[in-house]
Amino acid sequence: MSGTTRHDRTHWGVYLLLMLGAALTLVPFAWLISGAFKRNEDFFTSTFLPRGEGALGIAWDKLTLDNFRVLLDTSGIVRSMLNSVFLSSVTAILATLVCAAAGFALAKHEFRGRRVVTGIVLAAVIVPPTLLLAPGYQLLFKLNLLDTFSGLIIPAIAPAFGVYLFRQAAASSVPNELLEAARLDGCGELRIFFTVVMPLLRPMAGAFMLITFLGVWNNFINPQIVLQSESKLPLAVAVSQLRGVYYQDYGLQIAGTLASVVPVLALFMLLQREFVSGLTSGAVKE
Amino acid sequence: MTRTAGRFSIAPWLLLGPFLACFGVFFALPLVQSVGLSMRQTFGPAASEFVGAANYRNVMADPLFWKAVRNTVVFTVGNVIIQLPLALLLAMLLNRPGLRWRGALRAIFFAPVLVGVVFVAMIFGVIFEKRTGLVNQALHSMIGWDLDFPWLQRYVMPAMIIASLWQYLGFNMVYFLGALQNVRKELIEASTLDGAGPWQRFRHVVVPQIRPVASFVVLLSIVGSFQLFELPYVLFNGTAGPDNRGLTIVMYLYQMGFDQGDLGYASAVGWLLAALLIVFALLQRRLAGEAGRGARA
Known part of the structure; x- marks a missing residue:
């Protein structure tokens, strides 16, 4: 050159x-x-x-391939894999919809209480999640949600930082004129959200869905506390138990770990660009 | 804005509804409840009695709690002073103009971020073993390191700082890289023309411009490090390890709340953790502020 x-x-x-x-x-x-x-x-x-x-x-x-054979035979690894896929994808989809709707409302609707709700969302971001472990457990007990997938999924679909991210995204990428035009055409607010707003928020939605999926896939402490039945455990908990039960069988432990890591690694290497942009978007204030 | 101010409209509340319902029931409610809960002694989730401030007094009087605090602070400080400068260095290397294989290198450094902390513990639990573990063997063959170096018996927090370095270096690198790419090129060029050396350029041109992101990364790193739990929990099969060397604040909370069933005591630990975090965050802001004034002077 x-x-x-x-x-x-x-x-x-x-x-x-x-x-x-x-x-x-x-x-x-x-x-x-x-x-x-x-x-x-x-x-x-x-x-x-x-x-x-x-x-x-x-x-x-x-x-x-013996390690994988033993893994398939003796541990409920297939079941755990399905549990992980189910928990991660359902939580990711619901959290994306819930947070996008709320973030859009805070960015683009003017209403009484908006500042209060925005303030609460910002304040909630800094609360350490471990503070909620004990009272959250007691709440799930009272609601009869212990040892259920609902008890894991529902509390996880409204993260405040998700609302914060979507509020930023909506403020910068949803033009007011478009919303007004849709309203003049007689479009209902929910229809506007799904057909006009969501497509515009797609980059953030993609990144946030991936982040949430990864977070749930790798989460340990919540399923460890909420779930008791062996058949409901996700990979993170099931694989960690291999270390205690088969403590001398290193091949088995490592095969279980590899089986848990490879699916997300493949998925995210494929979608790396989107993921990284979503991670950093919260840090840039301008 | 799209609505006339002051007129009530149902649409935003419809959109906010699912969030507010979930957030209210599963975040705000337990957060408020944890205040009252922290003043009760509980026996499992159902039975409890009021004990007032006794939980807080007992936590503060428990030497195990202070051991957990010390371990957690060692881990946090180690993470911040070892990992973050390395992440910045890595980002600066990757940000060199004309660098080849940038995308591939970035992907490699980022890959460990995707590995969940439980799986990191599974890997490093074996890698850090005495005699047979990869770390001691590699160091032994390179510099004659002691094959019996007791990582998981004695040097638990250093081992965890290393595991954490592997896992999160790429995560922090991404933030620094983003910040470096926003540094204005004209300023770098102007300072070069003015005869500034590499160190002066870094100190007086780059650092002031990446300060907001750096400060955010430090805060994120402190908050994240304070949540340390899974790594020692999985490494030591649900215990705090030999002589409680892997005991962290969150593990102490977990043991009290879920092994021993006193959710009230655990809530008190949770509030003390939050208070410690706030102190640390304020301390960090002050230090950053002073460094900022120093740089401008």
């Missing part, structure tokens, strides 16, 4: 540091993947794949 000055060309030291960092970041992943396919007797004899006579100096014949 003719326009490049010496300053623009990146120093090799920068690449060296970045590569070192990237390698350190990837090591636990490589260890996780190789560990899941190792037999327990080989688990600690090699750092990654067992060494041997095969191609690339690796004993390919020592690799096994």
Whole structure:
């Protein structure tokens, strides 16, 4: 490139540091993947794949699917996977609709009480969630919602920070003229929300849905407290129990972990751009 | 605005309805209830008796609580002073003009953010083992490190700071990267023409412009670190580890409320946690403010 000055060309030291960092970041992943396919007797004899006579100096014949076979047979992992998918997707969809509607109302409707509600939403963002664990548990007990999926889903569909994010998004990407035009055409308010507003909020809705899905998939403390039945546990709780029950079976623990991590990793690598933009949008105030 | 002010309209309340109902019942109500609950001793969720401020007094008098506070503060401070400068450095490296593979590198650094903390604990629980664990083995072969270094027996908080560094470095990097991309290029160029070196440019041009985001990231990091629970809980199979070295404030709350069934006592711990967080947040703001004045002077 003719326009490049010496300053623009990146120093090799920068690449060296970045590569070192990237390698350190990837090591636990490589260890996780190789560990899941190792037999327990080989688990600690090699750092990654067992060494041997095969191609690339690796004993390919020592690799096994046994960990996954045992995982499928002895633990309710399939059930837990379905539970996780169900809890995460239902919560993500409902939370997105609930927060988008509320955020839009706060950004684009003028009504008595708007400032109060907005103030409450902003204040709620800073309340540490652990403060609600004990009284929340007591409430679920009184409402007879302990050990139910509803007891996990309903409290999670109205996060204040979601309303805050959608309020920002609606303020900047929903033009008032469009709303007025729709009203002049005799469009009802709910129809306006679903057919005019939601399409405009799609980037934020996508990012927020992903963030919520990931948050529920990886959540541990709430299902740990609310659920008791083995058949209802999501992956985060079920897999953590492998560590206690099969404490010497490292291959099994690691296979369970890999099975829990890969689906979200694949999904999010696919949608990375949207996810990252959603994460940071709350930080930028302008 | 789209509505005449002062006239009552049902539409916004219809839109707010589902949020307000859920938020009211499952957030505001338990939040208010936790005040009263924190002054009761409970035996499981159903039975309780009023004890007044005794819960708060007992928490404050319990050496275990202070151990939990100390561990949590060590973890928080470690996270802020080790992880955040590294995240900023990483963001600055990734922000170099003309860098190749930027997208791929960013994706790699971000990947651990997607791994839930329970799964991080599953991975690092084995990686940090004595003798057989990856960390001791790698360090042993490189610098002759002690193979029996007791990460999970003695150096629990350092181990967790490292695990957390792996998990959240990319998360914080994303925020810093966003802030750096908003730094005005003209100012950098102008200061270069004025003969400012790299360090001076960083100190007097970049830092003032990324300060709002940096301050937000520090706050986020403090609040997040104070919630530490799953990592030690899963690492030590539902216990606080040897000699309570993995005990954190939230784990103390969990043990009291859910292992021992005193939700009132747990609520008192919750309020003390909130109070500590506020103190920390104010302290951070003051420190940031002083640093800001120092930079302008």
